[in-house]
Amino acid sequence: MYRAPVSEIVHTLKAVTGLGDAMENGQMGDLSPDLLDAILEEAGKFASEEVAPLSRAGDEQGTPLSDGVVTMPQGWRDLYKRWSQGGWNALTGPEQFGGQDLPISLGTAAFEMWNSGSLAFGIGPTLTVGAVEAICAHGTQAIKETYLPKLVSGEWTGTMNLTEPQAGSDLNALKSRAEPVGDGTYRIFGQKIFITYGEHDLTDNIVHLVLARLPDAPAGQRGISLFLVPKFLVHEDGTLGARNDVFCNGVEHKLGIHASPTCTMIYGDGKFGDQPGAIGWLIGEENRGLACMFTMMNNARLLVGIQGVAVAESATQKAEAYAAERRQGRADSYDGEGMAPILHHPDVQRNILTMKALTAAARMITYNCAHAIDMAGGETDGAYWNDRAGLLTPVAKAFSTDIGCEVASIGVQVHGGMGYVEETGAAQLLRDARIAPIYEGTNGIQSIDLVTRKLPLSGGDAVRGYLAELRTMVEDVAQSNRDDMAGLADALLAGLDDLDATTEFMLARLEAGERNTALAGSAPYLRLFALAAGNTYLARAALKSNPMDASSRALVARFMAHNLLGETSGLRTQIEQGADSLLQAGEALLSP
Ligand SMILES: Cc1cc2nc3c(=O)[nH]c(=O)nc-3n(C[C@H](O)[C@H](O)[C@H](O)COP(=O)(O)OP(=O)(O)OC[C@H]3O[C@@H](n4cnc5c(N)ncnc54)[C@H](O)[C@@H]3O)c2cc1C
Secondary structure: OOOOOHHHHHHHHHHHOOHHHHHHOOOOOOOOHHHHHHHHHHHHHHHHHHHHHHHHHHHHHOOOEEOOEEOOOOOHHHHHHHHHHOOHHHOOOOHHHOOOOOOHHHHHHHHHHHHHHOHHHHHHHHHHHHHHHHHHHHOOHHHHHHHHHHHHHOOOEEEEEOOEOOEOOOHHHOOOEEEEOOOOEEEEEEEEEEEEOOOOOOOOOEEEEEEEEOOOOOOHHHHEEEEEEEOEEEOOOOOEEEEOOEEEEEEOOOOOOOOOOEEEEEEOOOOOOOOOOEEEEEEOOOOOHHHHHHHHHHHHHHHHHHHHHHHHHHHHHHHHHHHHHOEOOOOOOOOOOOOOEHHHOHHHHHHHHHHHHHHHHHHHHHHHHHHHHHHHOOOOOHHHHHHHHHHHHHHHHHHHHHHHHHHHHHHHHHOOHHHHOHHHOHHHHHHHHOOOOOOOOOHHHHHHHHHHHHOOHHHHHHHHHHHHHHHHHHHHHHHHOOHHHOOHHHHHHHHHHHHHHHHHHHHHHHHOOOHHHHHHOHHHHHHHHHHHHHHHHHHHHHHOOOHHHHHHHHHHHHHHHHHOOOHHHHHHHHHHHOHHHHHHHHHHHHOO
16 A cells, blocks of 8 residues: 655655755745645645545546546545545645645645555646646636636636647647637637546536637647636626536546546537537637646646656555565575565565666656746746756656656566556556656657757756756765765766766757757657756755665665666767667658
8 A cells, every 4th residue: 555755755855956945045935844744744644545545446437428427436526525625726726816825846745645646636636736827827817716716726627628639749730719709708619639537527617728729810839829618607606607518528448547537528519508619718818828828738747747756656665565575486685484575586676676766766856846946936046947947847747757657567577467467556557657658748749848948948058057066966975975875976977977968969969950860869868867867866865864864865876876877878879879870760661
C-alpha cells in the first residue's frame, strides 16, 4: 500500500527549490514551514487512506456511458465529495473566490500524492485548477463571479477542449466554430475528442473551456478564440438553469486511467435547447484563445509532469516491498534460512535504486519548476524566474512522464511474472503511466519547445545562467569533502560538461538556420538536460540534509552518478553526430 513520502517531499521543497528561503524572506505570504508540513501531512494521509484504496476498483469498473450519462466507479462520488469538501480543490485558488492562495509548489506536492493514490483521480482536478487559472487571468468580472467560487471549491469541475479528430498536436487545423449572437454570447458548434472528465456524475455542473473559430477569423492559430461553455446554464442567483446544447456521445476504451472518462463531446447538435448551438461566453480577446489556453496549459504541463513522479513513486514503493518479501535463489549478503529475499541480489538492487534515483531526480526538477512559477508571480526578479519556469516546464513534463513509464516498467520486472498479471497492481501502474507522455502536448513536442523556444530565451542567457548555477551546486559538493560523496562531484561535472557542450551545439545550429539538425536531437537533449540537472539536485539534497538522512540521500546520488549519469556521454554523441544519419535515413523512409 502507498505511503506518502511527506518528509522527502518537504525536504525537496525546502532545501532544493529554495522554498525554505522564500518562506523565511516572507515571499510566500502566510505559508510557514510548520504550515507546509501540516498541510502536506494531511494531503498525504488523504492520498494513502482514501484515494489509493479506490484505485483498483476504478481500474476494473471504468466509466460506462449510457444515454449521455457517465457513471463513475463505485465509491468515487463520495471520494470526490470528501476531497473537495476537505478544501483540497481550493489550495492554490484565489482567496477572493474562496481559495487559500497557497503557492503552486505546495499544490504540486499535494497533487503528487493524490496522483500516487490514483492518476485517474488526480487528472480531473488538474483540469479544474487549470480552468480556474485561465478564467482568473482572462475572464470578465461577471464570469469570474459566476463561475470561480464553484470551480475553486470543486463544487463544479472544469475541462479543457482543444483536440479534434484532425487537430491534435497542430491546433491550426481546428474547425469548431463560434457564432456571435449579438447579446454578448456565442453559439458553439463542433466535435471535440479525448476530453478528460468531459462528462461524469461527480458534480452538478461541468464548465468546459472550448477553443473555436469565429466566422471572420484569420486562418491558423491567430484565428482561435476561447469560450466558456457550461453543461447547465447558470441563473443570475447562481442556481442552475436549462441544459446547454453540449453532450457526450462516446467514452474511449483505453490502456489505462480507466476511471478517468475520456469523452467525445458534441457542441451545437440541437439535442438540448430551443435552437441549435451551445451557448458560450468569450474568455479573453477574440482570436487570442490559444494564448489564454496556454495560461492554463503551462501549469497543466507541470501537473502532468508530477503525474510521472507520482506513478514512479508508487511503482518504486510497490517493487521494494515485493523484493523484500519474495524469495528466490541464494545471495552472498543473505545468511538466513532458505532462499534469499530477491532484494539481496545486486541486479534487483540495481533496479530498485534506478527507480529511486530517477523518481527523486524528476521530483526535484518538477518542484524547482513549480517554485520558479511561484516566484515569477512575485515582486522580485520576475523576468529571471519567468525564464526559469519557461526553461524547466518542458523538462519537468517530458522527463518526469518518461521516467514514470520507465520506472513503472522496471517495477513490473522486479515482480517477475506477478508483475505481468494484474493481481499485484504493478501492471496497472504501467498502463496508467503510459498516457502522461502523450497528453498536454506529447513529449516530442515538449523537446521541440525546449530546444527551439526555451534555449534561445534572453539570447541563451537563461539556460547559460542555469547551467552556471548547477556548477556552483557541484562546487559545494566538491568542497564539502564528505566521504559519502567521494567521486560524486567529478561525475556530476562530466554530466554538466556534456550538457554545456550540447546546449552550445543546439544554439549554434539554431543560429545557423539548421533547424532540422536541432530537431533531430531535441528529445535526447531533453533527457541529457534532465539527467545532469536531476543528479545535481540529488547531490544538493544530500548536502543539505540533516545528519540522519544525509547518508541515504548521498548513497542514491552517488549510485545515480556512477550508474546512470554515464548515459549523458552517449546522448551527447547522438546529438552532435547522429543528425546526419537520422535525416538521411528519414528521407529514405519518405521514398520507399
Ligand atoms: C486519455 C487522453 C486524455 C486526453 N485529454 C484531453 C483533454 O482533456 N483535452 C484535450 O483537448 N485533449 C486531450 N487529449 C488529447 C491529447 O492532448 C492529444 O492526444 C495529444 O496532444 C496528441 O495529439 P494527437 O493524438 O492528435 O497525436 P498527433 O498530433 O497526431 O501526434 C502523433 C505523433 O506525432 C508526433 N508529432 C506530431 N506533430 C509533430 C511535430 N510537429 N513534430 C514532431 N513530432 C510531431 C507526436 O509527438 C506523436 O508522437 C487526451 C488524449 C488522451 C488519449
